[in-house]
Amino acid sequence: MKNYNNKSILNIDNAIFQSLAPKGSFLQHCLICSKWDDENEKSSSLAHYNLRLAISKLLQLIKADEEEHQALIHLLVRKPETITITDLIQGYKSVELALINSFPLSRAKSYSTAVRNFFNSFSAPIESGFNASELAYVNRPVFARDSIT
Numbered sequence: 001m002k003n004y005n006n007k008s009i010l011n012i013d014n015a016i017f018q019s020l021a022p023k024g025s026f027l028q029h030c031l032i033c034s035k036w037d038d039e040n041e042k043s044s045s046l047a048h049y050n051l052r053l054a055i056s057k058l059l060q061l062i063k064a065d066e067e068e069h070q071a072l073i074h075l076l077v078r079k080p081e082t083i084t085i086t087d088l089i090q091g092y093k094s095v096e097l098a099l100i101n102s103f104p105l106s107r108a109k110s111y112s113t114a115v116r117n118f119f120n121s122f123s124a125p126i127e128s129g130f131n132a133s134e135l136a137y138v139n140r141p142v143f144a145r146d147s148i149t
Contacts, residue, residue: 009038009049010056020059020076026083027076030122047118054114061098068097080124085135088126092116092137109139 010016012031021027034047045052062069075083075091095115099108120133 007038009052011038016059024079025077026080029124033122051114051118054111055118061102080126083126
């Protein structure tokens, strides 16, 4: 039996995925399309280690009772075809808030960008056939401070 406790990337059997990646959800689709695994070396995943690390770090921060996480939870658990562009934008804002509140600004910015890249690369089209990769999303102004200093 593998020891998953010392890994940075979540194993697909982790309970977090049971609640945030139900069958047919936006997140589950991304996980399947990326061939998600928790391996560092000899990974079969199509997602780079850094993308999987950012997703893993983010998912471990999510708390169902936190108001600022609701838009992100909504994005992750919904069926892709029911997600609107507004849902996607609100989910991305929620990603940024969760990360800013838990990591130094430069790391939060890096993880936020990696999470969006993961969704852009592996998500199914959302409402009206729109692809996440078509959204010209810009980081929140709080990240701009990091580039000045």
